[in-house]
Amino acid sequence: MDTNKIIVKEVSGTVLPLKGNDIDTDRIIPARFLRSITFEGLGEQVFCDERFDQAGNPLDHPFNHESYRGAKILVVNQNFGCGSSREHAPQAIMRFGIEAIIGESFAEIFAGNCTSLGIPVLTASIAEIEALQAHAQENPSEEFVVDISHPHITYGARTIALQINDAAKQALLNGTWDSLETLLQERQNIAATAAKLPYISSFPYPQSTG
Amino acid sequence: MSNNLFNRVWDLHKVSSLSETMDQLFIGLHLVHEVTSPQAFQALRERNLSVLYPERTIATVDHIVPTQDQRIRPFADSMAEQMLAAIEINSQEFGVQFFGLGSESQGIVHIVGPENGITQPGMTIACGDSHTSTHGAFGAIAFGIGTSQVRDVLASQTLALERLKVRKIEVSGSRSSGVYAKDIILKIIAELGVMGGIGYAYEYTGEAIASLSMEERMTICNMSIEGGARIGYVNPDQTTIDYLRGRPFSPEGAAFDKAVKFWQDIASDERSTYDDIYQFDINSLGPMVTWGITPGQAISVEDTLPIVSETSESEREVAKKAYEHMGFSEGQKLLGTPIDVAFIGSCTNGRISDLQEVADVVKGRKIASTVTGLVVPGSQKVKKEAEARGLDRIFTEAGFQWRDAGCSMCLAMNPDKLTGRQLCASSSNRNFIGRQGAPKGRTLLMSPAMVAAAALSGAIADVREII
Numbered sequence: 001m002d003t004n005k006i007i008v009k010e011v012s013g014t015v016l017p018l019k020g021n022d023i024d025t026d027r028i029i030p031a032r033f034l035r036s037i038t039f040e041g042l043g044e045q046v047f048c049d050e051r052f053d054q055a056g057n058p059l060d061h062p063f064n065h066e067s068y069r070g071a072k073i074l075v076v077n078q079n080f081g082c083g084s085s086r087e088h089a090p091q092a093i094m095r096f097g098i099e100a101i102i103g104e105s106f107a108e109i110f111a112g113n114c115t116s117l118g119i120p121v122l123t124a125s126i127a128e129i130e131a132l133q134a135h136a137q138e139n140p141s142e143e144f145v146v147d148i149s150h151p152h153i154t155y156g157a158r159t160i161a162l163q164i165n166d167a168a169k170q171a172l173l174n175g176t177w178d179s180l181e182t183l184l185q186e187r188q189n190i191a192a193t194a195a196k197l198p199y200i201s202s203f204p205y206p207q208s209t210g
Numbered sequence: 211m212s213n214n215l216f217n218r219v220w221d222l223h224k225v226s227s228l229s230e231t232m233d234q235l236f237i238g239l240h241l242v243h244e245v246t247s248p249q250a251f252q253a254l255r256e257r258n259l260s261v262l263y264p265e266r267t268i269a270t271v272d273h274i275v276p277t278q279d280q281r282i283r284p285f286a287d288s289m290a291e292q293m294l295a296a297i298e299i300n301s302q303e304f305g306v307q308f309f310g311l312g313s314e315s316q317g318i319v320h321i322v323g324p325e326n327g328i329t330q331p332g333m334t335i336a337c338g339d340s341h342t343s344t345h346g347a348f349g350a351i352a353f354g355i356g357t358s359q360v361r362d363v364l365a366s367q368t369l370a371l372e373r374l375k376v377r378k379i380e381v382s383g384s385r386s387s388g389v390y391a392k393d394i395i396l397k398i399i400a401e402l403g404v405m406g407g408i409g410y411a412y413e414y415t416g417e418a419i420a421s422l423s424m425e426e427r428m429t430i431c432n433m434s435i436e437g438g439a440r441i442g443y444v445n446p447d448q449t450t451i452d453y454l455r456g457r458p459f460s461p462e463g464a465a466f467d468k469a470v471k472f473w474q475d476i477a478s479d480e481r482s483t484y485d486d487i488y489q490f491d492i493n494s495l496g497p498m499v500t501w502g503i504t505p506g507q508a509i510s511v512e513d514t515l516p517i518v519s520e521t522s523e524s525e526r527e528v529a530k531k532a533y534e535h536m537g538f539s540e541g542q543k544l545l546g547t548p549i550d551v552a553f554i555g556s557c558t559n560g561r562i563s564d565l566q567e568v569a570d571v572v573k574g575r576k577i578a579s580t581v582t583g584l585v586v587p588g589s590q591k592v593k594k595e596a597e598a599r600g601l602d603r604i605f606t607e608a609g610f611q612w613r614d615a616g617c618s619m620c621l622a623m624n625p626d627k628l629t630g631r632q633l634c635a636s637s638s639n640r641n642f643i644g645r646q647g648a649p650k651g652r653t654l655l656m657s658p659a660m661v662a663a664a665a666l667s668g669a670i671a672d673v674r675e676i677i
Contacts, residue, residue, distance in 0.1 A: 021528050022404055022504050026642040030649075031621045035274060035289040037248035037296045049649035078524065079405040082438065082504075083642060084621070085340040086246065087356035108408055108440050109340055113356035167232040167372055178358070179228075180257075183366040186226050186234055190368055193225045193236045194263070198472045199330060200238070203461035205265070 005175040008118050011100035012145040013072025015136035015155075018062050023076065024083035025110065029092045031084075042088055043095030063096065067140035073153075075132050076103035081110025090114045100146045102153065102162060104129050115168040118177045120148050122162040132160065148172050214482040215332075215445055216376045216411045219351045222476075223334045228370050235371050238333035239350075240363045241319045242269035242306065244297040245623065246338030250361035251300040261304040263367040268328060269301045270309040272318040273623045277586050277613035281311055290624065304364070315458075317589020317615040320344040320557040324428060325591050327457025331446035331473040336363050341557045341639065343434040346443030347427035348450055349477060351411070353440045374441060375485035377410045381418035383493035388674035390567070391426035392559060392637070392657035394418070396498035396508045398430075398490065399437040404506040407439025410486070413478060414444050418492050424453040425563040432558045433639050436505035445477040497673055499544055500641045500655040502532030507641075511660070511672050514541050535643055536652050537631070544654070544670045551634040552583040552665035553646075554610070554658050556620035559637035560588025562595050564658040569601045571662035571677060572608040578668025583610035584626065586618040610665070622647025635664035 033045045051061045100120045114121045144155045151162040171177040225234040274290045284291040301308035309315040323329040331349035338360040345352035434442025461469045496510040587593035602612045619626040620638035627647025641653040663673035
């Protein structure tokens with residue numbers, strides 16, 4: 001078994017500011033790119049319909065800007081990743097090169113999917129996010145450091161405190177963000193829990209339905 | 211303090227505490243479809259793991275399947291063919307029950323579960339699809355997950371999850387003619403916002419919810435996620451029990467009586483407590499239509515579109531973007547706006563009662579010659595029942611195309627797509643930019659009856675003036 005123990009305690013790199021509220025996962029990765037049985041290639045397709053016109057010519061979009069090339073930290077606004085539960089969305093962002101996302105707020109399923117991939121998702125106030133985005137726009141080559149254990153971001157002489165979900169923080173710092181191994185350790189308790197569920201023990205699905 | 215259904219179900223399924231806030235939760239039913247599962251099955255192979263509870267795992271195909279010439283294989287789209295082949299192989303190799311193409315039980319996963327009695331009160335239900343909240347209509351705790359979590363459930367039948375808060379949404383009053391479950395949920399989302407439900411499970415209750423059929427309750431729970439709530443549910447009652455009796459996966463005889471006892475005991479009661487309560491009356495509710503690029507941007511059909519400068523600061527940027535994409539003007543009415551496509555179907559409104567409502571509106575009439583109309587039943591069983599009732603003939607005589615079961619133009623992963631800047635009156639759940647398959651395509655969400663009215667008029671219309 002793959003014993004994944006990659007600890008995520010810090011992400012450093014330049015920032016890619018992406019403005020806008022309610023950016024949904026259909027926009028992050030349009031459904032036609034979900035037709036593959038692997039996640040390969042999604043990094044090139046991220047935000048495809050906003051980054052390219054119908055003929056494939058690049059449009060003015062932060063993910064296309066030369067100055068943000070190689071950015072590791074994505075800074076977004078409110079309710080980022082709403083809509084479809086497709087893990088393809090954080091997969092595409094991750095495969096583009098992003099290693100941490102900071103925003104005003106995140107849709108729940110999207111944030112959970114990020115944690116499952118070892119991508120820290122952190123929040124800050126509207127004013128702090130806007131300041132961060134403005135600073136990155138003016139200083140696209142500046143290096144930022146995101147610390148997970150005492151969540152904050154540092155750039156130049158400034159430090160902004162960030163919030164992170166406690167459970168996600170522990171999973172990242174312990175390297176247990178791939179939860180499967182942890183879950184499988186409870187095999188006996190899993191069986192015991194199943195056995196006491198009335199719909200399994202007392203009135204299970206009829207045998208004949210197979 | 212007495213717990214609500216959400217907490218009772220949670221406690222019953224809790225396997226262990228993984229941290230102060232994180233629990234390991236047993237998943238009573240895992241529904242699987244072709245799009246979000248191939249990487250998960252592959253991960254099991256790579257780690258040499260099996261599906262721990264294949265008898266609690268049921269797979270079907272819905273997102274990518276064509277709705278025309280559905281059984282002609284291989285599909286014209288080689289990627290769709292490969293994806294279909296993957297779930298056929300995976301379900302066989304891992305011993306998972308599979309409702310494939312050709313099965314009389316195939317269909318949209320959120321329609322298949324309920325109509326077969328697979329979805330039952332008091333269960334935890336997970337599926338790699340955000341509209342899993344649909345199953346909450348039965349008093350199940352049902353939610354969407356990503357592919358890594360699909361892997362976790364396949365291998366361990368459990369998930370690492372944090373308990374949500376519970377908001378009771380108490381709906382009073384009664385609906386006037388031409389107002390449907392879809393209008394209730396669109397109004398709730400418009401009121402509470404598209405992120406109002408983050409961190410919450412929504413419990414829908416009150417006289418207006420109690421009077422709804424199971425299929426109507428499914429429409430409401432289905433769109434909980436559009437309001438940011440990953441979970442929405444209705445407490446099981448006599449309507450739930452009557453619906454479940456006699457379905458293929460429902461218990462029978464003495465076992466059914468035991469089940470009813472469990473279902474009744476798990477429901478919230480008058481002593482249950484909540485983290486938040488929202489009250490809402492539907493006596494004056496009219497048919498709702500979305501005008502923008504989020505499901506929260508909705509108005510009553512007779513109203514005018516909002517003035518951007520009058521909206522709250524947090525809404526302004528998205529409102530501007532919505533006007534840019536939709537090409538509408540501030541302060542205009544939607545009534546009379548010409549449409550190009552009318553889409554009836556999806557896990558929100560692809561059930562038999564939805565199709566019946568459409569048939570009641572279009573019977574003996576013709577849709578406008580400028581409109582392409584599509585009726586896509588949610589499942590093979592819905593299709594069969596609709597044909598038994600003669601609805602297919604009503605649709606085709608009116609000028610609609612009658613298709614095979616699948617998700618179709620709700621998310622346009624199959625050949626059913628908008629083109630160019632087409633404007634679609636749609637009974638589906640998302641009006642996101644590009645959602646229906648064309649980057650510049652435009653979607654107006656509304657009830658199936660309102661879609662029917664728009665199809666007949668060739669433009670947005672008030673169904674109350676037609677029925």
